[in-house]
Amino acid sequence: MTGSTRMQDPRITVPRPAPATLRRPGRYLIWLVTAVIALLLGCAVAVTIGPADVSLAQVLGSVGTHLGLPIGSPVPPLTDAIVWQLRMPRVLTAAMVGAGLALSGAVMQSVTRNPLADPYLLGLSSGASLGAVCVVILGVGFALPAAAFAGALIALFATLNIARVGGSITPGRAVLAGLAIAQLGSAGTSFIIFWAAKGDSYREILNWLLGSLAGSSWSSVLISSVALVVVGTGILLAASRLDAFAFGDNSAASLGLNVNATRWGFLVAVALLTGAMVAVSGAIGFVGLILPHLVRGLSGPGHRRLLPLVAVVGALFLVIADTLARTVFDPRELPVGIITAFIGVPVFILLIKRKRSAAWA
Numbered sequence: 001m002t003g004s005t006r007m008q009d010p011r012i013t014v015p016r017p018a019p020a021t022l023r024r025p026g027r028y029l030i031w032l033v034t035a036v037i038a039l040l041l042g043c044a045v046a047v048t049i050g051p052a053d054v055s056l057a058q059v060l061g062s063v064g065t066h067l068g069l070p071i072g073s074p075v076p077p078l079t080d081a082i083v084w085q086l087r088m089p090r091v092l093t094a095a096m097v098g099a100g101l102a103l104s105g106a107v108m109q110s111v112t113r114n115p116l117a118d119p120y121l122l123g124l125s126s127g128a129s130l131g132a133v134c135v136v137i138l139g140v141g142f143a144l145p146a147a148a149f150a151g152a153l154i155a156l157f158a159t160l161n162i163a164r165v166g167g168s169i170t171p172g173r174a175v176l177a178g179l180a181i182a183q184l185g186s187a188g189t190s191f192i193i194f195w196a197a198k199g200d201s202y203r204e205i206l207n208w209l210l211g212s213l214a215g216s217s218w219s220s221v222l223i224s225s226v227a228l229v230v231v232g233t234g235i236l237l238a239a240s241r242l243d244a245f246a247f248g249d250n251s252a253a254s255l256g257l258n259v260n261a262t263r264w265g266f267l268v269a270v271a272l273l274t275g276a277m278v279a280v281s282g283a284i285g286f287v288g289l290i291l292p293h294l295v296r297g298l299s300g301p302g303h304r305r306l307l308p309l310v311a312v313v314g315a316l317f318l319v320i321a322d323t324l325a326r327t328v329f330d331p332r333e334l335p336v337g338i339i340t341a342f343i344g345v346p347v348f349i350l351l352i353k354r355k356r357s358a359a360w361a
Contacts, residue, residue, distance in 0.1 A: 028305050031298045035312040042316050043095060046323045047087045051330060052079075059083055093216040093280060094322040094336075095315040096224035098287055100277040102314025103232055104270045105288020106295075106306055110242040111266045112171040118289040119274040122178035122267065125283040126185025127155025128275060129209055132282075133189050136205050137196045144208070145223060145279035152275030155181050160267065170249075174267070211284035211337025213322050220280040227276030231269050232311065239303040242266070246301065284337045286344025287314055293351050 048054045061072030062083040075083070104119035112121065120126075131151025135143045162177035163170075193205060207214070241262055244252035249259045291314050292306070299305040318336070321343065325336040 028299055028309070032309050032312065035309060035316065039095065039312055039316045039319070042319050043091050046091045046094075046319050047083060049323055049327055050082070050087060052082050054079060054083060054087075063088075089218050089221050090213050090216040090322065091319055093220045093224055094213050094318045096221065096228050097213070097277045097281045097284065098318025098321075099311040099315040100224065100228050100232070100273050101284065101287040102291045102295075102317070103228075103235065103288075103307060103311045104274045104277075106292040106303070106310050107235060107242065107266055107270050108288070109292055110245050110303065111263055111270075112175060113245060113248070114171060114175060115293070116289070117175075118285070119270060119277075120182070120283065120285075120288075121175060122159045122271065123155040123181030123185055124152040124271055124274050125278060126182040126189065127151040127153075127158075128278040129283060130185045130188045130192075132208055132279075133192050133205050136201050136208075137192055139201075141204065145220075148279040149275045151185075152271060152278055155185060156268070156271035156275075160264070207335055208282040210335035211282040211340070212325075212335040213281055214326075214333060216280065223276055224280050227273055228311075231273040231276075235266070235269055235273075236304075236307055238262075238266075239307050242303040243301075282335070282337065284318070284340055286340045286348070287318060290344050290347050290351065291317060294347070 044056060044059060047059045048056055057072055058075045058079050059072075061075040062080045063069065064071035065074060065080065066084055101119050105117070108117040108119060108121055109115055111117075114121075128148040128151045131147035131149075131154075132144050134151075135141060135147040159174065159177045159181045162180065163173040189209075193202070213220075241257060244255050244257050245263075252259050252262075292310050295310040295313055296306060299309045318340070321339045322336045325334045325339045328334065
């Protein structure tokens with residue numbers, strides 16, 4: 001046959017054109033720069049919002065005073081305390097936690113090849129919650145971040161050891177073991193609350209379990225920022241290895257990747273990062289679940305582009321969510337986990353309906 005009557009051999013696969021984001025690297029850079037600028041502006045504006053009126057010039061003045069920068073002008077002591085001691089640590093902690101959870105979610109979805117994976121898939125949240133509840137009940141709430149972090153690591157250790165019984169760790173085994181540890185941790189937490197929690201300790205526990213940044217301080221900023229910089233940098237440097245998991249373990253091994261060791265490494269890195277974030281904020285849901293899917297539409301599937309952008313978007317998202325949590329029902333304050341759930345559930349349903357991400361096809 002000739003011309004328009006020629007039929008294509010059905011056995012021949014015609015490659016699909018690359019997504020626009022991959023054909024035009026400049027478009028990705030525009031998205032990344034835009035997200036960074038939006039994050040900086042969002043953090044600055046968030047510090048001005050609250051019961052006490054604070055202008056952007058006063059925020060700059062307070063920051064300039066404490067950092068020794070020639071910006072703004074000196075501000076009254078009370079305003080300086082509001083900006084530097086109360087609002088600034090909270091906003092920065094929200095940014096760090098949002099970035100860490102979004103980054104962890106993207107890694108988990110790749111390593112487990114599960115589009116429903118989030119940072120808490122391996123029981124990390126339940127382990128952290130159990131550790132946090134124990135110290136609150138014992139009256140040593142100052143040790144809550146350390147106890148939550150230790151609980152998350154213990155949960156990870158238990159999950160991975162269960163998953164490796166009878167062979168190497170596979171995504172399916174890891175998910176099932178994580179579910180079992182999560183249920184065990186939740187049962188232990190519920191038992192302790194039922195048996196011993198009362199009064200102020202009950203309210204503190206409930207607030208933490210729902211996810212809250214109300215108690216953020218500069219120590220919270222330090223914990224979350226160190227974890228994000230150290231662990232996040234390691235993940236970004238190994239981003240190309242995550243691409244190999246998209247084709248399955250056998251394909252990844254054929255590319256020269258030690259699949260089991262690499263998966264162990266990424267899971268431990270996610271646990272360390274998530275544990276640090278949960279330690280300062282409690283369990284905040286949906287950040288690590290929905291944002292990787294949304295950002296893939298802008299960055300493409302390659303992790304070298306996905307991970308930096310999803311971290312910045314995650315930071316911006318949680319800064320906005322926390323600002324809403326502390327202002328919408330002023331003078332009462334909602335746990336930020338409630339806000340992320342209200343936003344995340346409709347977006348998640350929309351993602352399922354449209355199936356825009358290749359992982360959902």
